Amino acid sequence: MSLRARITAPEENRGHEGDAHLVASYRVKLLEEIDLAEMSSLAAAERRARLERVLGHIISREGPVLSTAERAQLIRRVVDEALGLGVLEPLLEDASITEIMVNGPDQIFVERGGRVEQLPMRFASHDQLMQTIERIVSTVNRRVDESNPMVDARLPSGERVNVIIPPLALTGATLTIRRFPRAFTLQEMINFGSLDQHMLMLLSGLVQAKFNVIVSGATGTGKTTLLNALSGLIPEHERIITIEDSAELQLQQSHVIRLESRPPNVEGKGRITIRDLVRNSLRMRPDRIVVGEVRGGEALDMLQAMSTGHDGSLATVHANSAEDALMRLQTLSSMSEIKIPFEALHDQINSAVDVIVQLTRHADGSRRITEIAALDSHGREAYRIASMARFNARPMATDGRIYGEFQYYPLPRRIADRLYMAGQPIPQAFGVAVTDEQLATREAK
Numbered sequence: 459m460s461l462r463a464r465i466t467a468p469e470e471n472r473g474h475e476g477d478a479h480l481v482a483s484y485r486v487k488l489l490e491e492i493d494l495a496e497m498s499s500l501a502a503a504e505r506r507a508r509l510e511r512v513l514g515h516i517i518s519r520e521g522p523v524l525s526t527a528e529r530a531q532l533i534r535r536v537v538d539e540a541l542g543l544g545v546l547e548p549l550l551e552d553a554s555i556t557e558i559m560v561n562g563p564d565q566i567f568v569e570r571g572g573r574v575e576q577l578p579m580r581f582a583s584h585d586q587l588m589q590t591i592e593r594i595v596s597t598v599n600r601r602v603d604e605s606n607p608m609v610d611a612r613l614p615s616g617e618r619v620n621v622i623i624p625p626l627a628l629t630g631a632t633l634t635i636r637r638f639p640r641a642f643t644l645q646e647m648i649n650f651g652s653l654d655q656h657m658l659m660l661l662s663g664l665v666q667a668k669f670n671v672i673v674s675g676a677t678g679t680g681k682t683t684l685l686n687a688l689s690g691l692i693p694e695h696e697r698i699i700t701i702e703d704s705a706e707l708q709l710q711q712s713h714v715i716r717l718e719s720r721p722p723n724v725e726g727k728g729r730i731t732i733r734d735l736v737r738n739s740l741r742m743r744p745d746r747i748v749v750g751e752v753r754g755g756e757a758l759d760m761l762q763a764m765s766t767g768h769d770g771s772l773a774t775v776h777a778n779s780a781e782d783a784l785m786r787l788q789t790l791s792s793m794s795e796i797k798i799p800f801e802a803l804h805d806q807i808n809s810a811v812d813v814i815v816q817l818t819r820h821a822d823g824s825r826r827i828t829e830i831a832a833l834d835s836h837g838r839e840a841y842r843i844a845s846m847a848r849f850n851a852r853p854m855a856t857d858g859r860i861y862g863e864f865q866y867y868p869l870p871r872r873i874a875d876r877l878y879m880a881g882q883p884i885p886q887a888f889g890v891a892v893t894d895e896q897l898a899t900r901e902a903k
Contacts, residue, residue, distance in 0.1 A: 481582075484536045487516050543590050545579050546635070550617070556637045557678075562630025563587045572678075572823020587631050591621050594633075600721075610703075610721060618704045641708040644687045652680070653827045654864050656887040657847050660830065664813055665691040667880035668770030669873075674783035675817030680825040681774040682706050682750060684817060688772055692746055696770075699739045701732060702750030715742065732756045736763065749773040757790035758798070764810035780814040780831040784841050787811070801838045808835050812873075814843070820851065820860040834870045844870045846888060 513533050517524070524532065534548075543550065549558050549568060557569035563581035567574055581587040595602050598611045602621050609621040616638030623631040642650075644658050653661075664671060665688055673688070675681045689709050692698060698714045700707050705718045717739065722729040732749065733756035739747055740763055751774045752760055764771050775790075777783035788803050798806070816829040828849040835842035846869055851862040868889040869877075877884055 481532070481535050484513065484516065484532070487520075543593060545581060546590060549577075550615075550635070550637075553640075558633075558635040558637075560587065560631075560633040562627075562632065564630075569678075572819060572825065584630055587633070588623070591623070591631055591633055594619055595621060599723075612704045616704075616706065618706075638706060641686050641690075641710075642683055643690060647684070647687060650824075652684075652825055656866060656885045657827060657830060657864065659883070659885040660846065660888065661688060661815070662691050663877050663880075663882035663884070664873075665770070665772075666693065667877050667882045669812040669876070670764040670769060670771050670810060671773075671813045671815060672783055672787070672811055673772070673774040673815050673817065674777045674780060674786075675774070676776065676778055676819065678825075679817035679819045681776075681817060684815065684827070685748065685750070685772055685774050688815075689748055692770070696745035697743060698746045698748060699742055699744040700748045700750070701735045701739060703732065704750075707748065707750065709748075733759055736760055739763075740768070744768060745770070747771045747773075751776065752787070752790060754790060755794035757787050758794040758796065758806070761787065761791060761806045761810040765806065780816050780829055780843050780845075781841070783814050783816070784811070784833070784843075804841070805838045808833065808837060808839070808841070818849075821854060822858055822860045824860055832870050832873050834872065846870075846873070 510533050513536055514529075517529060517532065535545075545566070546558060546560075549555055549566075554570050555568045557574075559567040559569075559574075560581075561567070563584050563586065566577045566579055566581075568577060569575075581590070591602060594613065595609050595611050597614060600609050600611050602609045602623060604623075604625070607623045607626045609619075611619045611621075613619060613635075618636040618638075620634045620636075621631070644653070644661065647653055648655060648658060671688065673681050673685050686707050686709070689698070689700075689707060692709075692711060694711050694713075696711070696713065698709060698711060699717060700709065700714065701717045701719075703719050705716055707716070717735045719732050719735060720728065720730040731754070732752075733754060736747070736749065736756045736759045740759075747760070747763055747768055748771070749756070749760055753776065757775075760771070760773055775783050775786050777786045784807060787807055791798070791803050791806065811833045814829075814831045814833065815827055816831070817825060818828040819825050826849050827847075828851075829845055830847040832844045832846055833841065834844045845867055847867070848865050849862055850865055851860055855861055866885075866887045866889070869884060874884055
């Protein structure tokens, strides 16, 4: 079996361990022949090219005899081990991969196009996997060991990384890498079928008229991608402050201040939370506050900011429906050290949140906006949601895809009036705005 075939074969494979020894052997020889001090002064691309040339000379001098493809594959693997993240390096260069999941040394899964698949590659040993993990976390001055077996980090190139190792991970060291999402525009998302032109016109009007918008969805539904696209609708002259756990938003406006939370150091000190950043942002004269994900007591601070003059704020929350999003915000707000009565939280959410955009990831891997809803309740009354647009999915087709239609409803009077006063057009598909009485009748049906 050729070197390339052995590398990509699933489990016939103890031959793959022989390849790993070959790679390790040439890695040692390569490091013996280079000047590390000189290499450190080179740019990354030049450093890789230099190593590939030196290694090519070593292989020509010492063997083995390989085909052109096998030789290139061996050089790639050795240099990846010397410079990068070994078997993970080509996966990080593959733009179609959105998530890399390593479940111990023997299992590597990736997500492509919304679908998870197992790859026919593996680490040579648990030690090699741990070396790769240590190389990843060391780039952000973190460490992972039995006393600190869980780590969240972000690679310099932006990917989010989570590591959990034994004794907490019973199947071996587990590594999850979430790729840095490319910034898509709403027009591109229309091309993907995630929304349509009528919904784009409505969302554009809502953002520019400074409605407070919550983007809701489960894991992997594209909340950050949509939040980034919505942020692109904010006028250029406004001062925008983004707050995230891992900086992923890629706003194109000129007046953007990006804030990122910080985990504790190895002594357990120095932690800066999302809540700390939200509180600080209020002292920075923001026109807009954009929070990557609300997941704790900062929800209360965010709601207070939304209801006390910081209109047009955007945030995401982890929830499976628009109704769940409101209950989730209520639960997160109650996690604050400030004890607020249940009715007061209702009042806070009703006065702060204007619109909820719900995202869903379907069984075929596609991601769509499945509802745009207005929160039309007031004061301490029970939450009342008015759907303005909804995606009605049909059963899965024979080609394994999910199809359906977007349906539109007349806007609540409060929403229509604010759009009108802000000079924003009301898309014709949404018809004539309804009064509160008509809305109550519609919801009752």
